[in-house]
Amino acid sequence: xxxxxxxxxxxxxxxxxxxxxxxxxxxxxxxxxxxxxxxxxxxxxxxxxxxxxxxxxxxxxxxxxxxxxxxxxxxxxxxxxxxxxxxxxxxxxxxxxxxxxxxxxxxxxxxxxxxxxxxxxxxxxxxxxxxxxxxxxxxxxxxxxxxxxxxxxxxxxxxxxxxxxxxxxxxxxxxxxxxxxxxxxxxxxxxxxxxxxxxxxxxxxxxxxxxxxxxxxxxxxxxxxxxxxxxxxxxxxxxxxxxxxxxxxxxxxxxxxxxxxxxxxxxxxxxxxxxxxxxxxxxxxxxxxxxxxxxxxxxxxxxxxxxxxxxxxxxxxxxxxxxxxxxxxxxxxxxxxxxxxxxxxxxxxxxxxxxxxxxxxxxxxxxxxxxxxxxxxxxxxxxxxxxxxxxxxxxxxxxxxxxxxxxxxxxxxxxxxxxxxxx
Amino acid sequence: xxxxxxxxxxxxxxxxxxxxxxxxxxxxxxxxxxxxxxxxxxxxxxxxxxxxxxxxxxxxxxxxxxxxxxxxxxxxxxxxxxxxxxxxxxxxxxxxxxxxxxxxxxxxxxxxxxxxxxxxxxxxxxxxxxxxxxxxxxxxxxxxxxxxxxxxxxxxxxxxxxxxxxxxxxxxxxxxxxxxxxxxxxxxxxxxxxxxxxxxxxxxxxxxxxxxxxxxxxxxxxxxxxxxxxxxxxxxxxxxxxxxxxxxxxxxxxxxxxxxxxxxxxxxxxxxxxxxxxxxxxxxxxxxxxxxxxxxxxxxxxxxxxxxxxxxxxxxxxxxxxxxxxxxxxxxxxxxxxxxxxxxxxxxxxxxxxxxxxxxxxxxxxxxxxxxxxxxxxxxxxxxxxxxxxxxxxxxxxxxxxxxxxxxxxxxxxxxxxxxxxx
Numbered sequence: 001x002x003x004x005x006x007x008x009x010x011x012x013x014x015x016x017x018x019x020x021x022x023x024x025x026x027x028x029x030x031x032x033x034x035x036x037x038x039x040x041x042x043x044x045x046x047x048x049x050x051x052x053x054x055x056x057x058x059x060x061x062x063x064x065x066x067x068x069x070x071x072x073x074x075x076x077x078x079x080x081x082x083x084x085x086x087x088x089x090x091x092x093x094x095x096x097x098x099x100x101x102x103x104x105x106x107x108x109x110x111x112x113x114x115x116x117x118x119x120x121x122x123x124x125x126x127x128x129x130x131x132x133x134x135x136x137x138x139x140x141x142x143x144x145x146x147x148x149x150x151x152x153x154x155x156x157x158x159x160x161x162x163x164x165x166x167x168x169x170x171x172x173x174x175x176x177x178x179x180x181x182x183x184x185x186x187x188x189x190x191x192x193x194x195x196x197x198x199x200x201x202x203x204x205x206x207x208x209x210x211x212x213x214x215x216x217x218x219x220x221x222x223x224x225x226x227x228x229x230x231x232x233x234x235x236x237x238x239x240x241x242x243x244x245x246x247x248x249x250x251x252x253x254x255x256x257x258x259x260x261x262x263x264x265x266x267x268x269x270x271x272x273x274x275x276x277x278x279x280x281x282x283x284x285x286x287x288x289x290x291x292x293x294x295x296x297x298x299x300x301x302x303x304x305x306x307x308x309x310x311x312x313x314x315x316x317x318x319x320x321x322x323x324x325x326x327x328x329x330x331x332x333x334x335x336x337x338x339x340x341x342x343x344x345x346x347x348x349x350x351x352x353x354x355x356x357x358x359x360x361x362x363x364x365x366x367x368x369x370x371x372x373x374x375x376x377x378x379x380x381x382x383x384x385x386x387x388x389x390x391x392x393x394x395x396x397x398x399x400x401x402x403x404x405x406x407x408x409x410x411x412x413x414x415x416x417x418x419x420x421x422x423x
Numbered sequence: 424x425x426x427x428x429x430x431x432x433x434x435x436x437x438x439x440x441x442x443x444x445x446x447x448x449x450x451x452x453x454x455x456x457x458x459x460x461x462x463x464x465x466x467x468x469x470x471x472x473x474x475x476x477x478x479x480x481x482x483x484x485x486x487x488x489x490x491x492x493x494x495x496x497x498x499x500x501x502x503x504x505x506x507x508x509x510x511x512x513x514x515x516x517x518x519x520x521x522x523x524x525x526x527x528x529x530x531x532x533x534x535x536x537x538x539x540x541x542x543x544x545x546x547x548x549x550x551x552x553x554x555x556x557x558x559x560x561x562x563x564x565x566x567x568x569x570x571x572x573x574x575x576x577x578x579x580x581x582x583x584x585x586x587x588x589x590x591x592x593x594x595x596x597x598x599x600x601x602x603x604x605x606x607x608x609x610x611x612x613x614x615x616x617x618x619x620x621x622x623x624x625x626x627x628x629x630x631x632x633x634x635x636x637x638x639x640x641x642x643x644x645x646x647x648x649x650x651x652x653x654x655x656x657x658x659x660x661x662x663x664x665x666x667x668x669x670x671x672x673x674x675x676x677x678x679x680x681x682x683x684x685x686x687x688x689x690x691x692x693x694x695x696x697x698x699x700x701x702x703x704x705x706x707x708x709x710x711x712x713x714x715x716x717x718x719x720x721x722x723x724x725x726x727x728x729x730x731x732x733x734x735x736x737x738x739x740x741x742x743x744x745x746x747x748x749x750x751x752x753x754x755x756x757x758x759x760x761x762x763x764x765x766x767x768x769x770x771x772x773x774x775x776x777x778x779x780x781x782x783x784x785x786x787x788x789x790x791x792x793x794x795x796x797x798x799x800x801x802x803x804x805x806x807x808x809x810x811x812x813x814x815x816x817x818x819x820x821x822x823x824x825x826x827x828x829x830x831x832x833x834x835x836x837x838x839x840x841x842x843x844x845x846x
Contacts, residue, residue, distance in 0.1 A: 266792040
C-alpha cells in the first residue's frame with residue numbers, strides 16, 4: 001500500500017476527473033458502495049481466486065470463549081471484509097436498489113479495492129478500479145456502448161489508438177466441444193489455452209497431453225492451431241471471425257460479435273464521415289480468468305504497451321444469484337493504476353499558480369491580504385518564507401505546478417504585487 | 424454504512440470538487456494515504472475515544488494454535504486497522520516523507536474514515552472527512568490561513584455567512600488554574616464545562632460539586648460564570664477577549680488570538696475595501712474533545728444550523744511523537760456529511776444532457792451514431808427504449824439531471840435528431 005505525495009495525487013485526481021467526465025457523457029451514472037461487504041457475500045464463489053486474497057475485518061466484542069471456539073474455523077472471527085473487486089458490490093447494490101434505477105442501468109464505479117497480494121512490482125494491495133457496467137440489456141449494443149465509452153475515455157486521456165481484443169466464452173465452449181473435449185475437462189483446457197501467446201501451439205498441445213486430455217481431441221486441436229492460412233486481410237466482421245474459427249461456428253454467436261463491430265464502427269466515424277478501421281480484434285483464444293463470464297469477453301490494448309490496460313465482458317448469470325431472477329449484464333473495467341502511469345501530467349486547471357515569497361517579519365494581515373486578492377482573482381497561491389537559497393525554493397514550486405512568483409515585503413498595497421513568470 | 428445512488432453520488436462529487444478546488448487555490452496540496460494503518464499506530468493513545476471504535480483487520484494465515492493463544496489478548500489477531508481519522512495518518516505521512524515536502528507543508532486530505540459507532544441518525548460508520556493542515560508554522564498566520572480557506576470554501580458552496588467560534592486550550596488551562604482547580608482534576612472539569620451551553624452555569628456548578636471538585640474553586644468559578652456584565656458590543660479583538668476572561672489573562676495567548684483575527688480580517692475585505700465584521704467569535708468555554716490540542720481550537724458555525732459544521736485546532740505535540748522532534752501543526756476539518764446535506768444540488772456541468780428515446784428495433788449502429796454525434800458535441804447522452812409510459816420515463820430522466828430529449832426511429836441521419844427541452 002502506498003502514500004501519494006502532492007504531485008502524484010494531483011495527477012491521479014486529474015486522470016480520474018477525465019474518466020468520470022467521459023463516462024458520464026456516455027450516459028453512465030456514478031454510484032458508491034461501502035468499502036466493507038458481508039463476509040458471506042464476499043465468499044460466495046463469485047470472486048474466484050480473489051476471494052482468497054480478501055482482507056477480513058475482525059468481529060467486534062469477541063470474548064475469550066468466542067476466540068477459543070474459532071480456533072478450528074477462523075471465519076467465525078470475521079463478519080465483514082474489504083471488497084476485492086467492484087462487481088460483487090454492484091450485484092448486491094443492484095439487487096437492493098433496483099426499483100429506484102432506470103430499466104437499463106449504466107453504472108460508474110471509481111473506487112479502491114484491496115487484495116492481499118504478495119508484494120511485487122506493479123501489484124498493489126490497495127488500488128483503484130474504474131468500472132462501467134450495463135445491467136438490463138442483453139443485446140450487442142451494451143458491449144458496443146461499453147467499448148465506445150472506454151475508447152473515447154482513452155482518447156480524452158491523450159492515449160488515442162487504443163483497441164479491444166474480443167472473444168466470446170460461448171465460442172470457446174463450442175470450439176472445445178467441436179474438438180471433442182468433454183465439459184469436465186474444458187476449464188483445465190482453457191487455463192492452458194490462455195498461455196498460447198507465450199508457449200505457442202506446440203507448447204499448448206504438449207501441456208494438454210500432460211494434463212491427460214483426450215489424445216484425439218488434442219491432435220485435432222493442434223492441427224487446427226497449425227493449419228495453413230491465407231494471408232489476405234479482412235477487417236473485423238463476419239469473414240474475419242469465421243476465418244479464425246473452425247467451420248460452422250454458431251450463427252447467433254457470430255452475429256452478436258458482428259453486431260458489436262457494426263455499432264462501434266457507427267459510433268466512431270472518420271473525418272468527413274469516411275469509414276475508419278474498427279478498433280476491434282477478434283481473438284478466438286482470449287480466455288480471461290473470471291468464472292462468471294457467460295458471453296463476450298474483451299481486453300483493452302494500446303500500442304504503447306504490451307500488456308492489457310483493462311478488460312471485461314458479459315456476465316448474465318451473476319446478478320440473478322442475488323435477485324433470484326436472470327438479468328443480463330456486461331461491464332468494462334479500466335486498469336487505473338496502469339493507465340495513470342502512461343498519462344502525461346496534465347496542466348493544472350487554475351489559470352495562474354503563484355508563489356508569494358515574503359520576508360519573515362511581514363505582518364500576517366498584509367501577507368494574507370495579498371494572498372486573498374490573488375485567490376479572489378482566480379489564482380492558486382502558496383506562501384513561502386524567503387530563504388537564502390531562493391532558487392531552490394522556486395524550483396520546487398515550479399515542480400509542484402506553480403507558474404509565477406512575487407517577492408513581497410511590508411508596505412505594498414494588496415493586489416499590487418509584481419508577478420514574474422517561474423522559469 | 425450507506426450506498427449512494429446516482430443523484431446523491433453526483434451531488435457528493437460536485438461538492439467535493441468545489442472543496443478540492445478552493446483548498447488548492449489557497450495553496451494546499453492534496454495527499455493520500457492507504458485506508459489501513461498499523462494497529463500499533465492506531466492505538467498509540469493519540470486517537471482518544473476513537474481508538475475504541477476502530478475496525479481491526481484479521482491477520483492473515485492464523486493457524487488454530489495462534490487463534491487459541493489469542494483468546495486472552497484479541498489484539499494478537501490483528502496487525503492492521505481502518506483509520507478512524509485523517510490526523511494520525513497525516514502525522515505518519517509527514518514523518519515518512521518530510522524531506523520531499525516544502526518547509527511549511529499545507530496538506531489536503533479528502534477521504535473516508537471508519538468508526539464502529541452505534542447506529543443513530545446522522546452518524547455513519549463510513550464517512551468522508553475533508554481536512555486541511557499546516558505543518559511547520561507556529562505563528563497565528565497558520566490558523567488564519569486555515570480559517571480563511573475554510574470560510575472561502577463555504578462561500579463557494581453557496582453557504583455564505585459562516586463564522587468560527589474560537590478559543591485556546593491554554594486559556595482554559597490558565598482559567599481553571601486561576602480558579603484553583605488542580606492539574607489532575609482539570610480534564611474532568613473540562614468535560615463538564617463542555618456542557619455549559621446545555622445545562623447552564625448552575626448545572627455546571629452542580630455537576631462539578633457532584634464530581635467532588637474543590638468547593639472553593641467551584642464557588643469561584645460559578646460566581647465568574649454568573650457575574651454581571653455590561654452589554655456594550657465589541658467586535659472580535661483584545662477588548663472582547665479580555666472582557667470574557669478573568670482579569671490578567673496571559674498576554675501571549677491573547678495576542679495570538681488577536682493576531683488570528685487581524686489576519687482573517689485582512690483576508691476578507693468588504694466591498695470597496697470597507698472593513699467587514701470579522702467572522703470570529705471568541706468563546707472561552709469552547710473545549711473540543713480531542714486530547715492532542717495544545718493551543719487554538721475552533722469550530723465552524725453557520726446561521727442555517729445549530730450544530731457545528733467542522734472544527735480543528737493547533738496540535739504542536741503530535742507530529743513530534745512520530746518524528747522525535749517538535750514540529751508545530753494546526754488543522755481544520757470540514758464535516759463533509761453535514762455540509763453535503765445543506766448544499767443545493769449544483770447544476771450538472773455538461774452543457775446539455777440528452778435522453779435519446781428510441782424504438783426497440785432501431786439498428787444499434789444508427790442509434791449509437793446519434794449518441795456519438797451528440798457526445799462529440801459536448802452533451803451527456805442516455806439511451807432509453809421507448810415505453811408505453813413515456814411521461815414517467817422523461818420525468819425520471821429530468822430528476823436525474825437530463826435537460827433535453829429526442830425520439831429517434833430508423834432512417835434519421837446522425838446529428839439531425841430533433842431535441843426538445845425536458846420540462
